Amino acid sequence: MHILLADDDEDDCLFFKEAFEDIKIKTNLRIVNDGVELMNYLTRTGIKLPHILFLDLNMPRKSGLDCLVEIKSMKHLRDIPIAIYSTSASEADIEDTFVKGANIYIKKPGDFGALKKTLEQIVTINWQYHTSGLNKEHFLLSI
Amino acid sequence: MKLKWVSKAFFIKGLFVLSLFLLIFISSISYKHITSLTESTQLLVHSYKIQIELEQLMSYMKEAETGQRGFIISHDTVFLEPYKSAHERVNGSFLILKYLTAEQKEQQPNLDSLLHLLNYRFELLETSLVLAVNAEMNHNELDLNLRRGRDVMDLLRMQVNKINEVEMGYFKLHQRKYEHEIFFTPIIAFLLLMFTLMVFTFSFIKINRDLVVLIKSNKQLIIKTESINHAEIIGEFCTTQWDPETHRYAFSDNLYRMLGVEPQSFEPTIENYIKFVHPEDRKTVEESYEQTTKENKINPLSYRIIRKDGELRYFRSRGKAVSEGQRNITHIGIIKDVTQMHLNSIELEERNHALEQSIKELESFNRIASHDLQEPLRKIQTFISRISEKEALTLSDSGKEYFEKILTSVTRMRVLIDDLLLFSRTTKTEKVFEPADLNQLLENALQELSHDIEEKNAVFFIPKLPVLNVIAFQIQQLFMNLIGNSLKYSKPGISPKIRIECKKVMAQENPILKPLNHNAFYKISVIDNGLGFEQEYAENIFNLFQRLHHEKEFPGSGIGLSICKKIVENHSGFITAEGIPGIGSSMHIFLPK
Numbered sequence: 001m002h003i004l005l006a007d008d009d010e011d012d013c014l015f016f017k018e019a020f021e022d023i024k025i026k027t028n029l030r031i032v033n034d035g036v037e038l039m040n041y042l043t044r045t046g047i048k049l050p051h052i053l054f055l056d057l058n059m060p061r062k063s064g065l066d067c068l069v070e071i072k073s074m075k076h077l078r079d080i081p082i083a084i085y086s087t088s089a090s091e092a093d094i095e096d097t098f099v100k101g102a103n104i105y106i107k108k109p110g111d112f113g114a115l116k117k118t119l120e121q122i123v124t125i126n127w128q129y130h131t132s133g134l135n136k137e138h139f140l141l142s143i
Numbered sequence: 144m145k146l147k148w149v150s151k152a153f154f155i156k157g158l159f160v161l162s163l164f165l166l167i168f169i170s171s172i173s174y175k176h177i178t179s180l181t182e183s184t185q186l187l188v189h190s191y192k193i194q195i196e197l198e199q200l201m202s203y204m205k206e207a208e209t210g211q212r213g214f215i216i217s218h219d220t221v222f223l224e225p226y227k228s229a230h231e232r233v234n235g236s237f238l239i240l241k242y243l244t245a246e247q248k249e250q251q252p253n254l255d256s257l258l259h260l261l262n263y264r265f266e267l268l269e270t271s272l273v274l275a276v277n278a279e280m281n282h283n284e285l286d287l288n289l290r291r292g293r294d295v296m297d298l299l300r301m302q303v304n305k306i307n308e309v310e311m312g313y314f315k316l317h318q319r320k321y322e323h324e325i326f327f328t329p330i331i332a333f334l335l336l337m338f339t340l341m342v343f344t345f346s347f348i349k350i351n352r353d354l355v356v357l358i359k360s361n362k363q364l365i366i367k368t369e370s371i372n373h374a375e376i377i378g379e380f381c382t383t384q385w386d387p388e389t390h391r392y393a394f395s396d397n398l399y400r401m402l403g404v405e406p407q408s409f410e411p412t413i414e415n416y417i418k419f420v421h422p423e424d425r426k427t428v429e430e431s432y433e434q435t436t437k438e439n440k441i442n443p444l445s446y447r448i449i450r451k452d453g454e455l456r457y458f459r460s461r462g463k464a465v466s467e468g469q470r471n472i473t474h475i476g477i478i479k480d481v482t483q484m485h486l487n488s489i490e491l492e493e494r495n496h497a498l499e500q501s502i503k504e505l506e507s508f509n510r511i512a513s514h515d516l517q518e519p520l521r522k523i524q525t526f527i528s529r530i531s532e533k534e535a536l537t538l539s540d541s542g543k544e545y546f547e548k549i550l551t552s553v554t555r556m557r558v559l560i561d562d563l564l565l566f567s568r569t570t571k572t573e574k575v576f577e578p579a580d581l582n583q584l585l586e587n588a589l590q591e592l593s594h595d596i597e598e599k600n601a602v603f604f605i606p607k608l609p610v611l612n613v614i615a616f617q618i619q620q621l622f623m624n625l626i627g628n629s630l631k632y633s634k635p636g637i638s639p640k641i642r643i644e645c646k647k648v649m650a651q652e653n654p655i656l657k658p659l660n661h662n663a664f665y666k667i668s669v670i671d672n673g674l675g676f677e678q679e680y681a682e683n684i685f686n687l688f689q690r691l692h693h694e695k696e697f698p699g700s701g702i703g704l705s706i707c708k709k710i711v712e713n714h715s716g717f718i719t720a721e722g723i724p725g726i727g728s729s730m731h732i733f734l735p736k
Binding site for chain 2: 009011012015018058086087088090091108109110111112113115
C-alpha cells in the first residue's frame with residue numbers, strides 16, 4: 001500500500017514513520033517536506049500514485065490548502081483520497097478543507113498510542129465506499 | 144398665496160374704477176341740475192322784463208293821454224310835448240317787447256293785436272286833438288271820440304294782462320318741470336354719494352388691513368432674515384443667490400466671514416469667489432458654475448478654500464433652482480464649512496485602520512496560539528508517551544511519577560490554549576442570527592456530553608423550549624458549558640439531577656433586565672443538585688480565569704462561564720447565577736424574545 005506524507009516537521013515525520021512500523025499492515029511510506037516538493041513529486045511522470053495522501057496544512061513555500069486545491073483541479077490526481085493531518089482544528093480550517101474536497105480531517109494526537117490507532121483506522125477504510133457516503137459530521141475524525 | 148395677492152390687486156383696481164365712474168355720474172347730474180336752474184332763472188328774468196316793459200308801455204300811453212287831456216282843457220301847446228314824446232317811447236317799448244318775445248310763437252298774435260290797439264288809440268288821440276281845436280263846434284263828436292278812446296284804453300289794458308298771463312303760464316309750466324326734475328336729483332345724488340362714501344370707506348378699511356398684514360409680514364421677514372443670519376454663523380454655512388436673468392450673484396454675510404474677510408467687502412461675482420478656491424480645485428468649481436448657468440444643473444460639490452489668513456478649509460455646496468410656474472426665479476446655493484467633519488472622518492479612518500491592523504494582529508496571534516503553540520506541547524506529549532511505552536522497564540518509580548506530572552501539566556496547558564481560543568472565537572465570529580429550535584440545540588449538546596452523562600448516571604428534566612433567532616452553534620456551546628459544569632461539580636456518589644426550566648418574563652418585572660430594545664425575554668434556567676457555591680461569588684464566576692476550586696480537585700481553565708457570558712451578551716441577553724453550598728446551583732439565562 002502506497003502512502004504519501006507531506007509534512008515539514010521532522011519530529012512528526014519520525015512519529016509517523018515509527019507508527020507505521022508498529023502497525024502490522026504492509027505499507028510503503030514516502031515523505032515530502034513541503035508543498036512544492038509534493039506537487040513536483042505528484043506531477044513527475046512514471047511514479048506510482050499513492051493510495052492515500054496525508055497532508056499537513058502549515059508548510060513552507062506552498063501551504064497544504066493550496067496543494068489541496070491544485071490536486072483537486074488535476075484530472076489524474078483528483079481521485080487520490082486526502083487526509084488532512086494538522087495540529088490545529090479550527091472551524092475555519094475544517095470548513096475550508098471540507099469544501100475544497102478533502103476526505104477526512106485528523107487532528108494530530110498527542111499520544112503515540114492514539115496516533116497508531118488513528119493511522120490504522122485510516123488505512124483500513126475502504127475509500128471508495130467512504131467517498132460516496134461523504135458528509136460533514138464524519139469529516140473530522142474523532143478518536 | 145400668490146393668487147390671493149393677484150386677485151386683491153384686481154379688486155382694488157375695480158373699486159377705483161367704480162368710484163371714478165360714480166363720481167363722474169354725480170358730477171354730470173349736478174351739472175345738469177345747475178344748468179337747469181340757470182335756465183329757469185333766465186326765464187323768470189325774461190318774464191319780468193316783459194312785464195316791466197308792458198307796464199312801461201302802459202304808463203307812456205297814460206302820459207300821452209294826460210298830455211292830450213291837458214291840451215283839450217287849456218289849449219296850451221305845452222301839453223302837446225309829452226304827448227309827442229310818449230308816442231315815440233311807446234314805439235320804442237313795443238320794439239323791445241317784439242325783440243324779447245321773438246322766440247315765443249304764441250305771443251306773436253297777442254302782440255299783433257296790441258299793436259293794432261295802440262295804433263287805433265293814437266288815431267283816436269290824433270282825431271281828438273284835431274276836434275279839440277274847435278271844441279265848441281265839435282262838442283258831441285269830441286265827446287264820442289273821448290269815450291271811444293277810454294274803451295280802447297280798457298281793451299289795451301286787457302291785452303297787456305293777457306300777454307302777461309301767457310308769459311306767466313309759460314313760466315309756471317317751466318317751473319313745474321324744473322321742480323319735478325329737481326325733486327329726484329338730490330335724492331339720487333345723495334344716495335350715490337353715500338354709496339361712493341361706502342365704497343371709499345370699504346376700500347380704506349381693506350387697504351388698511353392689508354397694510355397691517357404687510358407690516359406683520361415685513362416684521363416676520365426681518366426676524367427670519369436675522370434667524371438665518373445667525374443660523375449661518377452658528378451652523379458654519381452661507382447662502383448664495385444667482386439670478387438667471389441678470390446673471391448676478393448675491394452672497395450672504397457669512398460667506399465673507401467664512402472666507403475670513405469683512406462682510407460684503409468685495410463684489411459678489413464668481414471671479415472674485417474663485418480667487419479663494421484652492422488652485423487645484425478651481426477647475427471643478429468653474430465647471431460646476433458653467434453647468435449651473437448653461438444647463439440649469441446644480442450638482443453637489445466639495446472643494447477646498449484658502450482663507451484670507453491662509454488657513455485651509457473644506458467646503459461642500461449644494462444648490463436648488465427656485466421656480467414660480469415655468470419660470471426660474473433664482474438659484475439658491477448653500478455652502479457648508481465641513482472642515483471639522485472632514486478632519487474627523489480622516490481621524491476616524493485612521494483609527495479604523497489601526498483597529499483593523501490590531502484585529503489582524505489578533506488573528507495572527509490566534510493562529511500562532513492554535514498552531515505553533517500547540518505543536519511543541521503535542522510533541523512533548525508524544526515523546527513522553529513514547530518514553531513511557533519504550534522505557535517502561537528501565538524507568539524508576541519516581542521517574543515514572545515525574546513523567547506523569549509533566550504529562551498532566553502539558554495536558555492542562557493544551558486545555559487552556561484550546562479554551563482561550565474558543566473564548567476569542569466567541570468574541571469575533573461573524574454573527575449570523577437564524578431561527579433555531581432550542582430543543583434541537585440542547586439535544587445536540589447532550590449528545591456531545593453523552594460520555595460524561597453516562598459515566599455520572601445523570602438524570603435530566605427537560606421542558607419544551609422555544610424557537611429563537613440565535614447564533615445556533617453558540618447557543619449549543621452555551622448549553623454544553625452549563626450542563627458540563629453541572630456534571631463536573633456534582634456531588635460524588637450521588638447521581639446528578641439536572642432540571643431545565645423555561646418561562647417568559649417581561650423586562651419591567653425583572654430589575655436586572657434593562658429594557659433596551661426588548662420587552663419580553665425567555666428565562667432558561669439550568670438547576671442542579673451539585674456542590675453549589677457561596678452566593679458572594681455569583682458575580683465573580685463569570686470573570687475570565689476565575690475559579691472556585693483547586694486544580695487538583697476539578698481541573699479546568701476557568702474560561703467556560705466567561706464564554707457563556709460572552710455568548711449571552713452576543714444575543715443581547717443576560718446571565719445570572721445562584722448557589723447554595725451543598726445544595727446546588729442555578730444558572731439563569733435571559734434571551735430576548
